[in-house]
Amino acid sequence: MAEIASIPETHRDLIEARGVAVLSTVGSDGYPQSTALWYMVDGDVVRTSLHRTRQKFFNMVQHPKATLFVLDPANPYRTLEIRADVTFDDDDDQSFLVRLLAHYGQTLETFPAPADNRVVLTLTPHHVVTYGDAPD
Numbered sequence: 001m002a003e004i005a006s007i008p009e010t011h012r013d014l015i016e017a018r019g020v021a022v023l024s025t026v027g028s029d030g031y032p033q034s035t036a037l038w039y040m041v042d043g044d045v046v047r048t049s050l051h052r053t054r055q056k057f058f059n060m061v062q063h064p065k066a067t068l069f070v071l072d073p074a075n076p077y078r079t080l081e082i083r084a085d086v087t088f089d090d091d092d093d094q095s096f097l098v099r100l101l102a103h104y105g106q107t108l109e110t111f112p113a114p115a116d117n118r119v120v121l122t123l124t125p126h127h128v129v130t131y132g133d134a135p136d
Contacts, residue, residue, distance in 0.1 A: 004044050004045075004124055004125055004126075005082075005125040005126055005127050005128045006044065006125070006128065007041075007044075007080070007082070007125065007128055008128070008130055009134075010130060010133070010134040011078075011080040011130045011134070012041075013134075013135075014070045014072055014078075014079075014080045015039070015041045015046060015070060015080060015082075016041050018038075018103060018104050018105075019039075019070060019073065020036050020037065020038065021036070021037060021038075021039050021068050021069060021070045022034050022035070022036055022037075022068070022069045022070075022071075023035055023036075023037050023048070023056060023066055023067070023068055023069075024066060024067045024068075024069065025056050025059035025060050025063070025065075025066045026059060026063045026065070027055070027059050028058075028059070028062060033055060033056060033059055035054075035056055038100060038103075038104055039068065039100075040099070040100055040103045042122075044124075044125070045122050045123060045124050045125070046068060046082060046084070046122075046123040046125075047096065047100070047120055047121065047122050047123070048100065048120075048121050048123075049091060049096055049097045049100050049118050049119070049120060049121070050088075050118060050119055050121050051113065051114055051117055051118055052117045052118065052119060053117065057088075057119070057121075060086045060088075060121070061088075064085060064086040064087070065083070065084065065085060065086060065126075066083075066084055066086050066123060067081060067082065067083050067084070068081070068082045068084065068123055069081050069082075070082075072132065074135070075132060075135070077131070077132045078131065078132025078133065078134075078135075079129075079130070079131045079132060080128070080129075080130055081128070081129040081130075081131075082123060082125045082127075082128055083125070083126050083127040083128070083129070084123035084124055084125050084126055085123075085124045085126055086121060086122070086123060086124075087121075087122045087124070088119045088120065088121060088122070089119060089120045089122070090119060090120075091118045091119055091120045094108065094115055094116075094118065096120045097111075097115060097118055
């Protein structure tokens with residue numbers, strides 16, 4: 001695995017906020033596949049929860065790299081792109097999912113997707129691209 005790239009302070013607010021990011025993976029046909037999802041920063045990495053039956057999970061098992069793209073909702077010309085190496089951990093007890101949902105003010109009872117059969121996806125930044133200035 002390559003050296004971890006850091007997320008600059010000028011754009012760290014975007015990854016620390018409760019927002020929606022676009023995760024892009026490479027499908028078996030070589031074409032990109034993108035999906036919107038929740039995430040949370042955890043030190044130098046970004047994590048999210050995935051269901052094992054989703055296409056994005058299969059894509060990253062075959063090609064363990066992905067890009068997470070965050071758009072500043074207050075300024076669409078300010079963005080953060082994290083090109084990352086991917087690893088998975090089991091979340092059989094749903095402990096990470098519970099943390100992620102709490103970050104977004106939700107619970108297992110209010111989560112509108114399957115809560116079973118999940119993994120923790122860890123995105124370790126390999127290259128970070130920022131655009132736009134930090135807010136005043």
